[in-house]
Amino acid sequence: MMTTQRRHLIAGFALCSLLAAAPLSSLAQQAEADIPPQIMTRLSGLSAAQLDFLRGFQPLRVIPTREKLNQELDRRTPEQIEQFVSDMMMAVEAMAFRPGVDMAEIPLNPEASRFNSFKVVTPEILNEYLREPGPFSVHRYIHQWGGIPTFAGALVAADQADLIAGDVEVAIVGIPQSMSSGSRDARNAPEAVRSMHVLGTHDVYSMVDPLAVLNVVDYGDISVDRMSVHRGVQHVYERIMEISETGAVPFVVGGDHSLMYPTVKAVHDIDAGDPLTVVHFGANYNAEPTRAHLLSDRDAVYRLISEAVVDGSNVIQVGLRGSQATPQSFQWLREQGVKYHTMAEVERHGWDVVAERVIDEARSATDRVYISLDVSVLDPAQLTAAGRAAPGGLTVRELAPLLRRLCAETQIAGFEIMDLAPMLDLSYVSAMNANYMMNACLSGVAMRKMGLDDENYLDPLTVDHGQN
Template sequence: MDELKDNRLSVQSNWQAKNVAALEAAFIRPRVYGDTPSFMELPVAWDADDLKGADAIFVGIPWEGDRILNSTTFATMGERPADPDAILTRSGAYDAPEYIRKYSVHYSVLSSGGLWPEVGPGFRLPDHVKVVDYRDVEVKEWDVEETARRAIDKVSDIVRAGAVPLVIGGDHSIPYMVMKAISDNTQGKTGIVFFDTHYDLTPAGGRLNAGNALGRIFASCQVDPKNLVEIGIRGTQSPAEWAQVAEWIGCTVFTITDVEKVGMHEVIARAIEIASQDTERIYVSLDVDVIDPLHFPAQKYPDAFGLTARQVREALRVLSRETNLAGFDICCIGPAYDHKGTSALIANRFYVEVLIGLALRKRSMTNDK
């Protein structure tokens, strides 16, 4: 009798264990840390071994270094916490990776299996691309060079896995970290399409910051300035020297007026042609201050009459579908200045559009074989 009771208890225990596991799988969503969900509630990659087979990999670099106090003065670290009433001294980009992930649940692949009806009947994103979340780079406060080294190492894991890094910053020093990882682990040159209000063309010397990241890229990566295309330049916050540098190095600049005159479709077609000339791939960087703050209020350095969110979406759709995309970042999001998650939703949708573009490109290349 005791043996029978023990058997029943054993069966009951096994049944409970299996059902608890099933319930956990159904209701406990993937987390990268604390209560922060993974991007789109996709699987979490805990180490480099978990990256195998992925087509695209999301990763956060929550670094914010220099912030502009005025046109000539820079502080050395973003203010914590960000002052929601700040005017020129806005900060908080270090909070963006967590903030964007939390709002990414609106696009969770667990909700509909990744169904995107506007792409095509029955189109499910996970059917075409494998995507994981590689968590965040561990930043070292006040030490941008050590943080950059850690970021380069982590993004290098992604590049070596054969995947496209989808990066959430952080300030606009991030493109150097990502491009350095790409350059160190690939052959041939890379072109860059750079969406920004500002030129960001300070020479490479001195401590890495948002202003000299491109200078660092030219100095240490396989990138020719003639393959750099800047889109959306406007306003008075760029030093006059940056415009002179742009002309001197031979990069291509499309101001906001240029976009308004010929349209985003034509600008992107020309950008791809320029960035692709004698290169193997294209890297895309999006500083959100290129967008009109009416559409995207969560900005550190806002300026009126920028690109619309729809124009940026159009550009990202084309870039991800029609080029060999090396990587994509979104930088300079200031969560403290958002309005009820509006910017977070748009930023997440930008990543989704890139993923859809990668999926359609992969499907097209597979069908052509």
């Protein structure tokens, strides 16, 4: 019978394994590691299988690093080591999927009469009011301060025909999904962002009014199954592709960051012959392949790279500092060619240097650029409503100019802002700053259309009062 102490030990090992969560390929590289001689002298009581286990990579599912494993062995007696290795092997075995015992999939009810109701689009003939295609207003007043909120106060488009008829250049769409590992309120982000100002307003740095330059619409929300990330993936993919097919740039308001997989894939597949560069802002690297669910906010980047949707060398990550990343994680990113920029790099070289590196990498990668912005890239002091926040992030003052430059100096194929959890901020600040980040990019897209795509363009009126 297992003692309480032993149960706690195994539970602790399981927790450590979740924190380690390193890619299999990186762990395997550390297999057949040498065991220090001073430790080998105390392993005579171990079986051949236990010795093989210690030399392989499986212990790193329990203990974060080989160095830490050796420390744990070195401080134990031979008898304690036998128990230690035995418990580690039990913990590793307990973590694995058990055929016939564990569910391999979540059962659904195929007899449900409304099985696919969440994604059925209303046929045109069923619309109560027939109209000619094109964007339309839901506002009563010329200068609307209340009423029905829309993204940027823009006109509304309900279907692809509206986008085409309106010659729409930017379609802002919400995806109210929150079924991943962070604080689950991202489904309320589209509503919170719509209700807040700042998006679509005059940019005082470039003196550009994006709504006066671009045809922008609110494309409503994309419906998802609120009890399953996986059931909504294909529908999200189809709706984002529906936008991109018209030539409009999708601006996506999530939703948790698992949505990055279908959104980026859709924009990529519109022109698969033209590679896509993805600039991913966030505290977390989102490339953990060892979790039970094949798609979540923690592994969207891994899925995109491993499935060759994007080449790792065309992925740029900015602001990484989340504690789940391990040395093995960064090694895996290096092996894939990912250009990652951590807050440690910012600490060493300064933000201006890092920002210039990001701009240079984005401009020299591919012609099309997709920006995936997790609000966790900002420090919680600046935006508290992040699903997976981490201290020590960027400021609005640092991030907004970089977004404006990226969107002015490269060809933006898509933009998304993810993981805003409004319930974590009872003030208006998080939603306001989220809108401000989107407006920085929207202004950049307008600047590029106007030919104001010079390096770090700022209107001369804004940078000097002109009084000598």
